[in-house]
Structure formats: structure tokens, C-alpha cells
Amino acid sequence: MAADSAPAGGTTGPASATAAGRLAGTPPEPGVRKPDPLLVMDRVTRAFGGLVAVHVEHLEVQRGAITALIGPNGAGKTTLFNVVSGFDRADDGRWSFDGKPLTGRPAHRVARSGLVRTFQLTRTLPRLTVLENMLLAVPGQRGERLLPALLRPLWGGQERDARDRAEELLDRFRLTRVRDDYAGTLSGGQRKLLELARALMSRPAMLLLDEPMAGVNPALVQSLLGHITRLRDEGLTVCFVEHDMDVVMGISDWVAVMADGRLVAEGPPHTIGRNPAVVDAYLGRRHDEPEVTGEEE
């Protein structure tokens, strides 16, 4: 999707109340078809040596909804994010975004097509100011490797739009006050806000957020949750990895569960805790092992 057609603080999109509603008739089964998928993955596979970190047969992410991707440590969540966002390569499989193939595209091209990810550990550049971090986030996060001094002259008239966008987002995330401070002086929570703001610079259609609440104090968690749901309300599609089930229950419209590299369950948040495959995943019982009961002695 063209960046201009995406919302994220710009145009308005579908109403939030309907995001979960539009998924209401979708059966809670792994790999289930969604009414209006934006990101579609097929047989996405990534192995490290003998370890198959990811093998996802089929997964669709519903447009305009917040989807939580959960699973025990080592389930393959981050690896799946890395592969579809172009930060890692797949060994097999295909994936498409808004109907267009995205398989094997490098990260900056993925970002340009409207799919932007953030990282568990923020990638803000500590020796640049908050505003400079924002300006370097476009296009496609490629400028990060370049010396800001070299880029500065380029920021003239040509970058007027980017500057306006940066100011608008800093205001939205209440970072205007620190716009000229070095990013390294921000609190952990402010850095998370900056990371989110940077991700929105190119007006993406979808965000992949890797543990956006990790290391954030409870007060700021509420603020971040509010920001994310508002972005969804404006039509942005969000998929996020999270371990905190209160957060998952609080904001997601749909939950996908991975274990041992595979997608083992999907469903609305209120049903997911009762799903036996999810219980097994978290308790560690292997699916190829017989269930042990007290009567089998």
C-alpha cells in the first residue's frame, strides 16, 4: 500500500469498535482465513543449523485490527518478524502484503511498501537529538548508517515535509519538549515512544511491534496502550509480540500463538487461555507425546 494512503495520525480509517467485530465470525483455528487480510504468510520457514526456528504453514493478519503474537520463549516470534520485515532471510515460503508479493524483499523496500517494524531493544541513536532521530527514520530507515553531518544539508527544503511530519508526531507522543535533547538522555519509556514515532514517519499501513512494553514503567504502559489503540482506531494495522497477558487481553482484537516455530492456535483474546494447544505450549508438553494421566500407571 502506498504510504500516503495509510492513516497513522493522518487520515481516518475504520472505527475501532468494529475491528474485533469484523473478526467475530472467524473460527478460532490456526491458519484460519480472515475477512480482510493485509499480511498473508505461507509456509514461512527459517532454520538455524538443525533447529527449525519458524515453520508457519499459513497465517493471515487482519487489516485494521490489533493482533497479538504470543508464545513461550524461543517459539519463533521474533524470527518470524525478522523474516517478513526483511531483516532476515527465509529458507522457504512466501508472504504478501496488501496483495503484493513481499517475499525476500530487503527491509528498506518492505518499509517503503508500508510495513514497518520496531525492535525489542530500541534502535534510537543516542548521540543524535530526538528530532534528528525522527528525520533519519525516512525513507525506509536507510539513513541510519550515514553520518548526520553529511545529511544535514539535505534536510533543507527537500525535507520540509519530513520535518512537518516529525513535529506532528513528536507532538502526538508528547516528545516536543525533548525534541532537541540527545536521544541517549531519554528514559526507557520515552525511547519506546520515540521508536513508535519514528516507525510512523513513513505513514505505514502496518506496524510490527516487538515487545513494545518491555522495560516500560506501568504508567507509561497505559500511555503506550492508548497510543496503539488510537492508531488502530485510525485504521493502522498492528501486530505485536508480547509476554504480558494483561496487555494482550487489554488491547488485542485477535491472538495468534506460536510454539516450537509453529502456529498452534488463533482466536479472540477471551478464548485463547482456554485453548488446550495454548495450555500445552506454555506448560511444555510436546504434542507428539501421549497425555499423561494419573490412571495410566
Ligand SMILES: Nc1ncnc2c1ncn2[C@@H]1O[C@H](COP(=O)(O)OP(=O)(O)OP(=O)(O)O)[C@@H](O)[C@H]1O
Ligand atoms: N541468529 C540465530 N542463530 C541461531 N539460533 C537462533 C537465531 N535467532 C533465533 N534463534 C533460535 O531460534 C529460536 C526462536 O527464537 P526467537 O527469538 O524467534 O523466539 P521468540 O519466540 O521471539 O522468543 P522470545 O519470546 O524469548 O523473544 C530459538 O531457539 C532461538 O534460540
